[in-house]
Every structure is written in structure tokens, then in C-alpha cells.
Amino acid sequence: MNYWLFKSEPNDYSIEDLARDGEAIWDGVRNYQARNFLRQMEEGDLAFFYHSNIKPPGIVGLAKVARSGEIDPTQFDPNSKYFDPKATPESPRWQTVAIAFVEKFPHPLELSVLKARFSTDELLLVRRGNRLSVMPVGEKVAEEILEIFRG
DNA sequence: GCCAACGTTGGC
DNA sequence: GCCAACGTTGGC
Numbered sequence: 001m002n003y004w005l006f007k008s009e010p011n012d013y014s015i016e017d018l019a020r021d022g023e024a025i026w027d028g029v030r031n032y033q034a035r036n037f038l039r040q041m042e043e044g045d046l047a048f049f050y051h052s053n054i055k056p057p058g059i060v061g062l063a064k065v066a067r068s069g070e071i072d073p074t075q076f077d078p079n080s081k082y083f084d085p086k087a088t089p090e091s092p093r094w095q096t097v098a099i100a101f102v103e104k105f106p107h108p109l110e111l112s113v114l115k116a117r118f119s120t121d122e123l124l125l126v127r128r129g130n131r132l133s134v135m136p137v138g139e140k141v142a143e144e145i146l147e148i149f150r151g
Numbered sequence: 152g153c154c155a156a157c158g159t160t161g162g163c
Numbered sequence: 164g165c166c167a168a169c170g171t172t173g174g175c
Contacts, residue, residue: 009173031158053173111174129156131172 003142004037004047005125006063006099007133015049015061018101026096026134027072028082034134041065041097048137048145050125051108058108059145066100105149117144 006026008014018024029035045065051057072094074082087093111126120127124135137145 007173033158055175057174128174129172131157133172 002045003137009053010051027074056110058110061104062102063099067098
């Protein structure tokens with residue numbers, strides 16, 4: 001089982017939205033490094049849900065990978081801002097996963113706290129200038145984060 | 152509003 | 164294939 005982190009702007013899609021929907025196809029990722037992480041995900045993997053572009057940014061909840069190997073439907077939709085003219089149903093370019101809501105944490109775990117606690121080697125998220133919207137989280141760090149809430 | 156980081160585009 | 168220009172992300 002692996003741990004991941006998903007960034008989302010809450011104005012766009014928040015942990016509350018995921019709680020309401022129960023499940024969501026994580027569409028719109030158009031970065032190859034992030035896509036490769038999405039391809040590596042397996043059903044049952046846990047994912048921290050992170051709110052970006054908000055004050056303060058931070059981890060706000062937990063989700064899990066409900067299905068892997070989903071085809072991102074927005075790549076075929078000419079009306080979508082994620083439309084990719086080079087993608088065809090016969091050879092799609094963008095795969096993703098469906099995630100399911102697990103829990104909203106009782107309080108956000110702010111980026112400033114994460115930076116104080118974890119080095120850039122331990123947690124990619126805290127690396128300056130990191131723009132990946134989907135990234136792996138090491139098991140040790142993941143368990144420490146869960147421990148904060150389950151102590 | 153600023154700007155660091157970095158991915159993408161396009162001319163050559 | 165190189166690389167400058169440009170655009171986007173996202174923290175501060």
C-alpha cells in the first residue's frame with residue numbers, strides 16, 4: 001500500500017465537495033510526472049487531500065484510491081479546458097484514478113507546520129517551487145501525519 | 152502583487 | 164536538438 005498527496009484549490013474542488021460526492025474521478029491532470037504517479041496508484045492506496053491557493057494552505061483530510069486505470073474523460077471533450085486534440089479513445093493519453101472520501105481532519109495540518117516538521121527530502125510538498133499536483137508521500141512521513149490525528 | 156520554479160512552445 | 168520567451172502554479 002502506498003501513500004500519496006493530492007493538491008486541489010478548494011474554490012475548484014474541496015474536501016467538502018469530496019465528502020458530498022463520496023467519490024470523484026481526478027480529471028484534469030496534464031503533467032506527465034503527475035500522470036505517471038497516477039498510473040502507479042493501486043486500489044486501496046491512501047491519499048492526503050491538500051488545499052492550495054488558500055490561506056493557510058494545508059492537508060485537510062484523507063481519501064483513498066477507489067479505482068485505478070481510469071481514463072480521464074475530459075481529454076475527449078472539446079468544450080473542456082482539459083481537451084487534448086492528440087488524444088483519441090483508441091489511444092488515450094491521460095489516465096487517472098477515482099478517489100473516495102475517507103475523512104475530513106478535525107483541523108487542517110498547515111503547510112508551515114509540515115515545513116517545520118519535515119525536510120524537503122522527506123516530503124516533496126515542502127520543497128520550494130514544487131508545482132506537482134499529485135505526488136508520493138513516504139510511509140514514515142504518512143504514518144507520522146496520521147499519528148497527529150489519531151495519537 | 153511579487154516572484155521562484157519549471158513546463159511548454161516555437162523559431163532556428 | 165537547442166534555447167529563449169512565455170505561461171502557469173502557488174506560496175508569501
